[in-house]
Amino acid sequence: MSLGITVRGLDIPDSVRAPLTEDDVAARLVGKDATLWGPDAESESAIRLGWLDLPASSRELVSQLADLRAELTGEGLDRVVLCGMGGSSLAPEVICRTAGVPLVVLDTTDPGQVAAAMADLDRTVVVVSSKSGGTVETDSQRRAFVQAFADAGLDEKEIGRRFVVVTDPGSPLSETAAAMGARAVFLADPNVGGRYSALSAFGLVPSALAGADVGTLLDEAEELAGTLAQPDNSALELGVAMGAAFRAGRDKLALADGGSGIVGFGDWAEQLIAESTGKQGRGILPVVLESVDAPGASGSDVLLAVVGPDAPATEPAIGVTGPLGAQFLGWEYATAVAGRVLGINPFDQPNVTESKENTQRILSEGLPDERPAATIGAIEVYGSGGVLDGVDLSSHDGVVLAVDALLASIPPRGYLAVMAYLDREKDATAENLRAALARRAEKAVTFGWGPRFLHSTGQYHKGGPQVGAYLQLTGAIAQDLPVPDQAYSFATLQAAQAGGDRKALADRDRPVLHLHLTDRAAGLGQLLSALT
Incomplete structure (x- = not known):
């Protein structure tokens, strides 16, 4: 595999590409021109371009x-x-x-x-x-x-x-x-x-x-860096493709591996793109897929990006080939370019602190006293934002009915975010919910482990377009662990983070379904069995 990256499958209108060429964006970005993203972003951009070196x-x-x-x-x-x-x-x-x-x-x-x-x-x-x-x-x-x-x-x-x-x-x-x-x-x-x-x-x-x-x-990375001032470099083309897709209504970027040999790249790119672009009521939502033909790879609001040489399974799609070091630098550069096209500052994260502040408030005041709307098997069901209004939770299918009500609340061109405050080693089967729910919803579905997604897609959830619905999973703690020299334990901190994020979403009147697993293995088995 040659150094640098190659981007294929591009079909970009001149209305998007020409202004970047005329403004010499490629060379100005390499020259660390902090004015590229407008006057409101200039002070932040001036101290956030060291990654180019x-x-x-x-x-x-x-x-x-x-x-x-x-x-x-x-x-x-x-x-x-x-x-x-x-x-x-x-x-x-x-x-x-x-x-x-x-x-x-x-x-x-x-x-x-x-x-x-x-x-x-x-x-x-x-x-x-x-x-x-x-x-x-x-x-x-x-x-x-x-x-x-x-x-x-x-x-x-x-x-x-x-x-x-x-x-x-x-x-x-x-x-x-x-x-x-x-x-x-x-x-x-x-x-x-x-x-x-x-x-x-x-x-x-x-x-x-x-x-x-x-x-x-x-x-x-250095091999690619030597090309980045050129007006037609591959990383610029990737950024232009992302921005052009957004302007064409394809604001979901489905990320899939196509034989790259790189493991887990989508999770890194997800944070880069979501936190950089999800603000001011707009943004590109990255959706990490299990494969190139997984549910969510296509749709009227989706651009598929395949990392690796395999041909995309659907259209429209782009392919990005290159070794890991070049991929890192290339996607960073492309995201900065996409920020220019979207008209946002790709270097700030104005909404990330909100859930953190809510968490600190809960830690100081205590966990809220919440009562489940129903307990079905190993799952306690909670809801906010009107998601459970009119839902009959008394039957053995109550959990499915609650989930379907959440899916029905997703607006056109919206998305569902699954947020699992669980153990990603022992509770790894929770990841299977993404594909199952994407098949059921026929809309974009993301999956994130809490609290790490708060430092990633969490910015998009609050600062991006308010078209999300949210499924939060928490679980009973078998054995707690103290945080030395603090007044709280890890279990309390985890619960406070989940509660703080729920509040941030509820304050935006977004539909949230919270499923608490009284037995993690049994609850996940129950949920996956019901949805697949």
């Missing part, structure tokens, strides 16, 4: 990380756990899964999943990644690992040397890292936003320590 500027990390990995493995520390959310976790997960090297990614507050990550402590090093340093999930996970190492008999100095920290200069986490005596601290470029940070220390540090070849990743 990363293929070259990150090169100095390669040898440093090789030395650190050798040092760690020489001490028997060959198991890497990454504590991070959103842009801090999604790229390393793709890099390591594609490379076939083990990396434990902890981007959850589910107590069972957190507890499982704290296995094999005698050979574990923990990478704590956060730009702001104040992310509640990551801070809670760090506290839990510190306590676990202490319980295993390590002294304070030994505990510190089990941590590697990636953060922005001057962040609270950088101060915490110094205080705890972290083995290594990598300060990332503050002019790179989280979702554009795949080729920065946030993407490279955990990946290299886990054994991935990050030097080759940078080679792949």
Whole structure:
């Protein structure tokens, strides 16, 4: 496979392409022209274009990380756990899964999943990644690992040397890292936003320590970077295709793998596109598909994007071929271009803090006292936004009737978001709901694990077009886990995050169906059996 990326299947009207050519957008973007997205975006854009330099500027990390990995493995520390959310976790997960090297990614507050990550402590090093340093999930996970190492008999100095920290200069986490005596601290470029940070220390540090070849990743990106000032470069074409599709009414971008050899790329691209474009009542909704012919690959409001050489199964569609490093840089560039076409700022995320603030309020005031509308088998049924009005929940088909009522509430050109606050390892069958519901709804259906989707599609849910309906899944906790030196546990934090997000959606009068699984395995089995 050649370096760079190739985009095929394009049919773009001159009305979209010509203004970009006339305005020399390709060269101006490479030149970091912050005026490309209008005066309202200029101040933010001026401090968010450092990602364009990363293929070259990150090169100095390669040898440093090789030395650190050798040092760690020489001490028997060959198991890497990454504590991070959103842009801090999604790229390393793709890099390591594609490379076939083990990396434990902890981007959850589910107590069972957190507890499982704290296995094999005698050979574990923990990478704590956060730009702001104040992310509640990551801070809670760090506290839990510190306590676990202490319980295993390590002294304070030994505990510190089990941590590697990636953060922005001057962040609270950088101060915490110094205080705890972290083995290594990598300060990332503050002019790179989280979702554009795949080729920065946030993407490279955990990946290299886990054994991935990050030097080759940078080679792949650098080859593409040399073409990006050209007016007809492939990444620009990808961005123009996304923007043109949006203007033509195809505001859902279905993402599928087509033999790329890259594992999990859609989850990374989902955050990049949703959080960058979903604002001001508009946006491109990425829909990650299980395959090129999965439900949701076609529709009057859908553009299919196939990553890899396989031919798309439907029209209209585009194909994007190239190695992972080039794909990272190419999609970042394309998303910035699409932002120009949509007329939005692709570098801010004005609605992300809303659910966080709701969560903090619930943690300080206590969980709300909610009563289910019905309990059917292992599922408690709750609803808001009028979704259960007139629904008979008394029959054994009550859950199906409730789900069908939610699907009926999806407006034309709308979508359903499935949001699972569960353990994505032990409760993995929940992902099968996406395809089942897409077949049933015949509309766009997304799936996200909570709370990680709050750092991804969560921005689109609140800031994008208000045409969504929402299915939230929560589950009973078999064994809770305390968050050291905090007044709440992981179970309470997880419940508060789910409740905070429900409130953010309810405040927008969006239909929300909340299904609480009193027994996770039984409840998921019951739900999947009823819908398939």
